[in-house]
Amino acid sequence: MLGLSLQAQIGLYHSGNMQVHGNLGFHINFINDSAFDQTQGLVGFYGDNVIQVSGNIPPTLWDAEVMLDNNMFLENTVNVQNNFNFIDGNILTPKSDQAVYLNFMDQGQFSGESNLSKVTGFAAVNNRDFFFFPVGDQNLLRPLTLNSESVSPLSICAYFFENPTNPSSITENFDVEQKVRDIGTVTDREFWIVQSDAPAQVTIGWNTRSALGLIPNATFESIIAVGWSKASNQWVIIGNSSTSGDLTEGFLTTKTFVPSEYAAITFGTIPLPTDTFAVNNPTLGNYFLSPNGDGTNDFLVIDGMEESPNNSLIIYNRLGQKVFEKVNYVNEFYGVANAGSLYLNQEMGLPEGVYYYLATLNDLGLEYTGFLFLDR
Incomplete structure (x- = not known):
């Protein structure tokens, strides 16, 4: 390893040419200001304290894992070439900055995601048409599955257990009362941000914490995907291609849409369909x-x-x-x-x-x- 130094007690500062061919464990912060993209080993983040990854150049890891009593905070994007193993501890990113994320490259994948270990902030993927984003909030894994019609160079996703009208972690707001007439209610409990330029379907789920049953006159059949349109600055219907579950717990797959045309997506309700086409052509x-x-x-x-x-x-x-x-x-x-x-x-x-x-x-x-x- 070349060009490494410890700056006081801040952490490990990389300004030279570091390569990993075996295993490297971090118990302190990592500041990366030089190319770090030839790794073929395992880089782990361990210990009792929060570990920060910062710097001006995103490090590219071959294999990585996190086992922290607290969390790992990314102030700089981290690229994963092969596999990221979630063991314990969340991966946090600034939710107000969509340019910083845990990034799964062309062949990057992950394992071990759970309520105890996931991305609490933005995750990204390169050059894929299908991906399961291991995102959530501090307490729960709330994944989103993206199924695109074509390969997208970059897709990003984050989950927010916050009121869209007045979210606490971002400056944007998506007023649940600002909606097209065909929407009955937009939930004020949670939302996802997913950005991709390729037309796609997404799958998201709800649980008891989502509290869709508290929406007046809500039924399982009335739950539908809605999105905050960037063009019209209001909630519009995206629609479902399929749903499963009940009013307490379930998931839906949307109709095809372009995620980057929407600033956020979540659940809404509409009246049950009564037109002939909807009745005679149910989806699986x-x-x-x-x-x-x-x-x-x-x-x-x-x-x-x-x-x-x-x-x-x-x-x-x-x-x-x-x-x-x-x-x-x-x-x-x-x-x-x-x-x-x-x-x-x-x-x-x-x-x-x-x-x-x-x-x-x-x-x-x-x-x-x-x-x-x-x-x-």
Whole structure:
């Protein structure tokens, strides 16, 4: 390692040419003011205190992990080339600055995200068309899944458990009363910021803390995705392609929209659809699968597949890797991969988490997409 010095008790200051080919552990702050992009080892952040990463040049890490009793605060973007392991402690970024984020590069991925360890601020991804953002607030993981129609050079996302009308961590505000007439109510509990120039669908969920049941006259069927339009400075309807759950807990996938045209997205309500098209053309839903042999939700049963025996089903994991494929599908998926090279021991089953499916009903000329949650 060259060009390293300790500035008083501030931390490790890098102004030369540092490379990591083994393991390097940080227990103090890291100030990076020189190229740090040839790493092939593991860089860990450990200890009892908050660790700050600052400087003028973003460090690029191959593998990284965080295990902190407190948090890791980014004043400078950190790039991840291969894998970031969330063990303990949140990754904080300035929520008022969308240019600072934990950035997953072209092949970057992560593991271990949880309520105890996630990005509390902005996460980003480069050159992807599908990504699961491990974002949340101080207490809860509140992820967002981005499924784009094309590769986007840069996509960013953050979650805010704050009133959009008067958020505490950003200077912008999104008045929940400033909305188009077709929206009944916009929640005042939470919102996401997601920015990407490629048309996309996103999936977001609600829980008991979201308190959608407290919205007057709200029903599960009336929950819909809404976004703060940058063009009109008001909440407008984005719309749902599918929903799953109930009024207490569930998730929805939006219709296709361009995220960068909206400053924020969240949940709203509208009256139940009564027009003929909406009634006669329902979308397929999101699904819950728990293959534990109890006879309930052991297999993935897709609504309406029996109406089109000439069909196909493909399932992808959150990284966009194909894990299951079947022509003429008849309820065969029970959480075990039959495609792809990621899982060498197929009989161990796929790990718990969110998966994306593509169902093609050739007889009916229809194609549906959605998500399923695999519970172990």
